[in-house]
Amino acid sequence: xxxxxxxxxxxxxxxxWTGASAFCAIGVxxxxxxxxxxxxREGLSALSLSFLTQLPRPVGVPGGGVANGIVGTLIVVGxxxxxxxxxxxxxxxxxxxYSHRRMAKCLSYLADVLAGVPSIAIGIFAYTLLxxxxxxxxxxxxxxxxxxxxxxxxxxxxxxxxxLVPRELREAATALGAMEYRVTGKVLLVAARPxxxxxxxxxxxxxxxxxxxxxxxxxxxxxxELDPSKPMAELSLQIFTYAISPYRDWHEQAWGGALILIIAxxxxxVLARLSFxxxxxxxxxxxxx
Amino acid sequence: MVDQAVGxxxxxxxxxxxxxxxxxxxxxxxALFAGGLQGFCYLFLAVVVGLxxxxxxxxxxxxxxxxxxxxxxxxxNPVTNQFGAAPFIYGTIVSSTIALVLAAGIGVMAGVFLAxxxxxxxxxxxxxxxxxxxxxxSIVYGLWGLFVLAPIVSGWIGPALQAAxxxxxxxxxxxxxxxxxxxxxxLTLMILPTITAITRDLIAAMPMRFREAALALGATPWxxxxxxxxxxxxxxxxxxxxxxxxxxLGETIATTMVxxxxxxxxxxxxxxxxxxxxxxxxxxxxxxxxxYLSALIELGLILLVVSxxxxxxxRLMLRLFLR
Numbered sequence: 001x002x003x004x005x006x007x008x009x010x011x012x013x014x015x016x017w018t019g020a021s022a023f024c025a026i027g028v029x030x031x032x033x034x035x036x037x038x039x040x041r042e043g044l045s046a047l048s049l050s051f052l053t054q055l056p057r058p059v060g061v062p063g064g065g066v067a068n069g070i071v072g073t074l075i076v077v078g079x080x081x082x083x084x085x086x087x088x089x090x091x092x093x094x095x096x097x098y099s100h101r102r103m104a105k106c107l108s109y110l111a112d113v114l115a116g117v118p119s120i121a122i123g124i125f126a127y128t129l130l131x132x133x134x135x136x137x138x139x140x141x142x143x144x145x146x147x148x149x150x151x152x153x154x155x156x157x158x159x160x161x162x163x164l165v166p167r168e169l170r171e172a173a174t175a176l177g178a179m180e181y182r183v184t185g186k187v188l189l190v191a192a193r194p195x196x197x198x199x200x201x202x203x204x205x206x207x208x209x210x211x212x213x214x215x216x217x218x219x220x221x222x223x224x225e226l227d228p229s230k231p232m233a234e235l236s237l238q239i240f241t242y243a244i245s246p247y248r249d250w251h252e253q254a255w256g257g258a259l260i261l262i263i264a265x266x267x268x269x270v271l272a273r274l275s276f277x278x279x280x281x282x283x284x285x286x287x288x289x
Numbered sequence: 290m291v292d293q294a295v296g297x298x299x300x301x302x303x304x305x306x307x308x309x310x311x312x313x314x315x316x317x318x319x320a321l322f323a324g325g326l327q328g329f330c331y332l333f334l335a336v337v338v339g340l341x342x343x344x345x346x347x348x349x350x351x352x353x354x355x356x357x358x359x360x361x362x363x364x365x366n367p368v369t370n371q372f373g374a375a376p377f378i379y380g381t382i383v384s385s386t387i388a389l390v391l392a393a394g395i396g397v398m399a400g401v402f403l404a405x406x407x408x409x410x411x412x413x414x415x416x417x418x419x420x421x422x423x424x425x426x427s428i429v430y431g432l433w434g435l436f437v438l439a440p441i442v443s444g445w446i447g448p449a450l451q452a453a454x455x456x457x458x459x460x461x462x463x464x465x466x467x468x469x470x471x472x473x474x475x476l477t478l479m480i481l482p483t484i485t486a487i488t489r490d491l492i493a494a495m496p497m498r499f500r501e502a503a504l505a506l507g508a509t510p511w512x513x514x515x516x517x518x519x520x521x522x523x524x525x526x527x528x529x530x531x532x533x534x535x536x537x538l539g540e541t542i543a544t545t546m547v548x549x550x551x552x553x554x555x556x557x558x559x560x561x562x563x564x565x566x567x568x569x570x571x572x573x574x575x576x577x578x579x580x581y582l583s584a585l586i587e588l589g590l591i592l593l594v595v596s597x598x599x600x601x602x603x604r605l606m607l608r609l610f611l612r
Contacts, residue, residue, distance in 0.1 A: 006509055014509035021402035021514075024395045028481055029415050032422040035433050035478070090329035107330055110337045116600035117340065117593060118539025120566045124589045125340045127573070128347050148336060155333075179315055181322030209426020212541035212566070216573045236428045243432050243546060251436065258429045269424045 043259025046252045056222055059247050066257050068224050069235035076139050076218060077208055080146035088154025096162035115152035122148050123213025137219035139232035145213035150203040157199020161192035194275055201272035205265050211236040235261060348587035350580055365552045372584035376552040380562035384469055385537035388476035393530050396481050400488025405514050416489060423482035431546035434475040439466035439547055447559055458556040470558040472548035480533035487529035491522040528606025535600035541566035565592045
């Protein structure tokens with residue numbers, strides 16, 4: 001009955017604007033889906049066993065693959081994780097447990113700041129710190145740049161997960177005579193594990209497709225290079241090089257590489273969500289025994 | 290702390306055999322843990338401070354040579370060692386600002402729909418989809434922009450805009466595929482998920498009673514959304530837009546692939562441009578002289594300072610709403 005008393009013009013107006021908002025939301029999703037669909041279509045035609053297992057070939061020679069780039073990405077991201085995870089988790093715990101200290105407030109602010117630094121600036125930092133003094137590019141410097149990108153994410157998610165652990169749990173453990181490192185290791189970390197794992201996976205997803213800092217840290221390579229102190233091939237870097245080249249078969253390979261990258265990032269993102277949803281299974285009740 | 294207080298009680302009946310040695314191990318581990326905690330915190334501190342100092346130190350040569358004039362000089366000539374940042378700053382600001390305007394309009398509308406009007410299932414599904422797509426690496430957007438969007442811009446969007454608004458200087462001249470407009474559109478797509486998701490979260494966190502009051506007073510659903518809901522979260526939305534703007538300013542690979550990389554200032558959006566991040570990406574490994582390298586690092590410093598200010602404002606606005 002109330003609806004009847006609203007003038008038709010206002011009702012029409014409301015319907016139009018509601019429709020426009022629906023159009024925007026669905027439109028955004030559709031456009032983004034179309035982009036992904038296009039990458040999948042183009043990428044699938046480039047994907048093959050040899051694409052995944054072979055080295056790049058020179059221009060004009062058909063075939064070849066990005067195997068060294070895939071391995072390079074795994075190495076660079078893996079070393080970055082080894083650097084970033086301990087720092088991020090420890091600082092995150094510190095921020096959650098000692099949130100009242102001035103140092104914690106300062107670090108929390110800096111984590112926000114670091115999260116906003118453009119990746120290209122972090123690349124310059126890695127270059128001046130780890131490339132220029134040694135006079136050659138290296139996978140290690142790329143890992144360092146990635147680690148700096150990951151740390152603020154890990155800090156934030158760890159802090160959030162640890163802060164959610166009920167205070168009583170911590171107090172109970174302390175009252176039973178557990179020292180701080182045991183309270184942290186056996187109670188806090190176990191109870192906060194799902195949240196922390198989510199953060200780690202999201203951080204991995206964040207850097208897996210990152211390209212900008214690699215241009216002057218890992219630099220890329222045409223060969224099998226497993227030594228992290230040398231320039232190393234990287235999948236996203238290969239996509240960039242292939243895409244801006246004038247050769248048609250390199251363009252196709254770029255699409256293939258993009259598809260692999262998207263799959264990797266999606267798997268990591270979905271795993272991150274699942275590990276958060278499975279909180280009930282791996283959380284406090286399941287882990288403290 | 291508590292552990293020691295209890296355990297050190299003199300003559301405590303609880304002091305059994307062998308506990309002393311365990312306690313020593315405990316003490317060592319405790320010290321290690323405390324040290325580790327402190328150590329990692331200081332390490333993190335050192336990295337952040339080091340980052341800022343390195344960029345400042347690296348750009349000292351350029352800072353001393355060009356001074357503030359670096360910001361508005363349009364000369365970028367490595368051969369004559371003349372470096373000015375104006376074309377790059379112009380390109381960065383223009384492409385990002387167009388992207389922000391487009392993305393803010395579309396993103397806020399989409400966020401309103403997801404939080405207010407969408408059927409529950411549809412809202413959740415669309416929201417998850419858009420959030421998932423926010424994780425797509427920028428190289429993929431760049432690739433798509435270069436091979437799909439650029440031909441669309443030079444073939445359809447450009448001519449259509451020129452036919453409709455050709456009298457404006459922004460839409461005159463030859464239509465390139467890789468140009469300012471293409472870069473702005475790619476950036477729009479990349480920052481849309483951020484604005485949409487944050488807007489949705491802000492609106493969803495609002496108490497139901499405001500909506501009920503508005504509807505009870507006879508507002509239509511859209512009037513409720515636009516006159517009650519949106520105004521009460523406008524600072525948060527502004528914050529979300531600033532976060533997205535900061536990301537657009539610092540975005541490197543996608544813009545590098547589609548903006549054309551030519552250091553000129555042109556009013557036309559159909560002409561190629563250049564951004565601060567792109568010139569660093571393209572020329573850093575080619576910098577042959579110390580001054581050249583220093584100028585590029587100073588560009589990085591400018592980018593750092595500007596995006597930190599923009600993102601800082603965004604966080605400040607959002608802090609009032611989230612957490």
